[in-house]
Amino acid sequence: MxxxxxxxxxxxxxxxxxxxxxxxxxxxxxxxxxxxxxxxxxxxxxxxxxxxxxxxxxxxxxxxxxxxxxxxxxxxxxxxxxxxxxxxxxxxxxxxxxxxxxxxxxxxxxxxxxxxxxxxxxxxxxxxxxxxxxxxxxxxxxxxxxxxxxxxxxxxxxxxxxxxxxxxxxxxxxxxEAEHHDLVLAVTSHAPHLIAYTMVGVADDLRRVTDSEVIKYSAAGFRDFTRIAASDPTMWRDVFLTNKDATLEILGRFTEELFALQRAIRMGDGEHLFDYFTRTRAIRRGIIEAGQDTDAPDFGRGKVAR
Amino acid sequence: MxxxxxxxxxxxxxxxxxxxxxxxxxxxxxxxxxxxxxxxxxxxxxxxxxxxxxxxxxxxxxxxxxxxxxxxxxxxxxxxxxxxxxxxxxxxxxxxxxxxxxxxxxxxxxxxxxxxxxxxxxxxxxxxxxxxxxxxxxxxxxxxxxxxxxxxxxxxxxxxxxxxxxxxxxxxxxxxEAEHHDLVLAVTSHAPHLIAYTMVGVADDLRRVTDSEVIKYSAAGFRDFTRIAASDPTMWRDVFLTNKDATLEILGRFTEELFALQRAIRMGDGEHLFDYFTRTRAIRRGIIEAGQDTDAPDFGRGKVAR
The missing domain is CATH 3.40.50.720 (NAD(P)-binding Rossmann-like Domain)
Known part of the structure; x- marks a missing residue:
């Protein structure tokens, strides 16, 4: 004390x-x-x-x-x-x-x-x-x-x-330093939030895949997106409007990469996909080693108890 | 038994x-x-x-x-x-x-x-x-x-x-039915996985934002993406190659929506962003009500103990 x-x-x-x-x-x-x-x-x-x-x-x-x-x-x-x-x-x-x-x-x-x-x-x-x-x-x-x-x-x-x-x-x-902070956060937080919001919005729009099915079968991947996309709308509106340049820069990079992966899917280029996915695994390992998350099945969130 | x-x-x-x-x-x-x-x-x-x-x-x-x-x-x-x-x-x-x-x-x-x-x-x-x-x-x-x-x-x-x-x-x-299954899963799992892989790949590429910073400050948003993007590369390569049409269709929709949100950020259209983010919140509530996740801080994963 x-x-x-x-x-x-x-x-x-x-x-x-x-x-x-x-x-x-x-x-x-x-x-x-x-x-x-x-x-x-x-x-x-x-x-x-x-x-x-x-x-x-x-x-x-x-x-x-x-x-x-x-x-x-x-x-x-x-x-x-x-x-x-x-x-x-x-x-x-x-x-x-x-x-x-x-x-x-x-x-x-x-x-x-x-x-x-x-x-x-x-x-x-x-x-x-x-x-x-x-x-x-x-x-x-x-x-x-x-x-x-x-x-x-x-x-x-x-x-x-x-x-x-x-x-x-x-x-x-x-x-x-402020500008560097805004770029780092655009990568680690702001762009991921906008992406999660977008994906959840797409799911909501799809008429052929009814709401109830999207919700019912959300166990994989999508569920994590919905959690991110449930964050406070006012706060996030302001984040994007005030960190406009860095966020748009990262989103531009994201779109380029996504197009390259879409192209690999369309062309059936399995090697490109496999190499890409192998590389991203290493980042996850880095995060666990840095202690920012755990490898345990509750994803380290058990400790965030009230 | x-x-x-x-x-x-x-x-x-x-x-x-x-x-x-x-x-x-x-x-x-x-x-x-x-x-x-x-x-x-x-x-x-x-x-x-x-x-x-x-x-x-x-x-x-x-x-x-x-x-x-x-x-x-x-x-x-x-x-x-x-x-x-x-x-x-x-x-x-x-x-x-x-x-x-x-x-x-x-x-x-x-x-x-x-x-x-x-x-x-x-x-x-x-x-x-x-x-x-x-x-x-x-x-x-x-x-x-x-x-x-x-x-x-x-x-x-x-x-x-x-x-x-x-x-x-x-x-x-x-x-x-098989075709419907593949579309529903493209929305709830396959597209979200490709998007997470992409975002983690972008972060890895950025030279100005060092690896260590991306990892160190990954608590928000990005950490969830890295978890998704750590999934088995062979399995996911095959998923995208074999569910090509549905995945590409959903990714096309996703890109459209993302461009609309990017445009709103660029134009300073706060109302568009706020309305969008408010709508996505409702889907999260639906998932919690459907019992596919919990509202508790450990996100229901505590029970997934070995």
Missing amino acids: TQIYDRVALIGLGLIASSMFWAIKRGGLAGEVTGYARSAQTRETARKIGLCDRICESAEEAVKDADLVVLCVPVGAMGGVAEQIAPYLKPGATVSDVGSVKAAVIQAVGPHIPEGVHFIPAHPLAGTEHSGPESGFATLFDNRWCLLVPVPGTDPAAMEHLRALWEGCGAHVDEM | TQIYDRVALIGLGLIASSMFWAIKRGGLAGEVTGYARSAQTRETARKIGLCDRICESAEEAVKDADLVVLCVPVGAMGGVAEQIAPYLKPGATVSDVGSVKAAVIQAVGPHIPEGVHFIPAHPLAGTEHSGPESGFATLFDNRWCLLVPVPGTDPAAMEHLRALWEGCGAHVDEM
Whole structure:
């Protein structure tokens, strides 16, 4: 139990913020955690389930006297929230976020941060397909990565505090430059999500394959896609709109490769297919060796218990 | 413990055959189970781990006196095996298979089946990304579907026996026509697999995003793709080559949809993206309601324990 901040404010109370709260409580990382969500219903739910020490009726009230303010709203809403809370931020406080895109957030939030307040963008690489205040759990960040994306001239002490908070939440912390972050995430997360959304949409469109059959016989492959494609629509809309260039670049590459494989199928080129599939197996082995997943039949998710 | 067949022969000893053996033993569904694999090393491993009551040195020997012969080899090898074992099949026996494609298997195997032997193609919708004789486990088929694809004029009693075997292995059994099966599977399994292979291949190609970063930060989305893309290369090569038309049709639809979403990203059409993502969420709910997955954090895979 090492308290890192006296007061933490969470703006937006979805999966990430609620998981942060439970992880902060688990670790005793903050004296008080305040919370605010735009929706009255979300605030009511939060109060009912004991999410945050104090739920405030405005973002201004929530950030007052906070040493750390974490913006946990969709990427497209970050700029507006930053503008709104800017006048109420405590001098010396740190503002951070949990957005899946970093360059656009820096551009939207940065200009609103007052002199004397630190701004350290961050991105915890963790999530489930669930959303809302009730979806969070204390172990979400355990053994996952949290990327800090500091802008030039960031205060080392403020960095150390934020790093300690995320480590206290169970995460491994790494630093990365914003543009590079957005490209890496386009590969590992953004493009795969759009692809999964697309495939699920195609299945839904097919009239000859009735819904019930697609659902009934979804055990292989497709089921994993539907899980990815069940993620929060607002969050993902904003991700694609704000990481447009990197996502479109990766999708362009993807389409090229897919066409090459389609051609191999059409031409009956089994060797091409076999070699390709053999190569992709190695990547899976790398992921298991890197400890980002396990080889066990429950795919390492048994530990993600509430 | 209800014995359904006196003797079952499993030809090919990979994930499906080895899981069938353990499930048959669990249920006491057969008097003796013989097994054969082309590779001497696989036969040796099978003997070492007690897979099958008797491992034979030839397919001919394995199928001798068997009441049920199940072809568990890659789809592209089914025809050759059928031709090889045909003269040794017991009159009144049933030949079945576990291939992921049905029309091509019927075309390749059917002509070799002698008069007086029943041929009932089947496809258990279950699997993991692992392969080989050591990858099987008794619960693989529990609560999964097994589709029987009988050809016209199939003997009802033979059908009942095969159905009872699969139900004894824990599966729900359904019947489907071959061409329809191949289309449904193209949507729910074959196209998703090719797409996952493609995305993992793209990630591997990117020089600016090093391997280690792709692997390290794979928690979201991409990790699920790598699991799918780690599946057996030979099996999947054969699936795509033998279910060519349906797979290419679905991939064509997929590409159209993907282009529309790419266009929406490029044009900044957030409404299109939001509506699309909202629609795909409903399919996920349908899958959970249909019991093909659970909403729990371990995604229902905890029960798939060896």
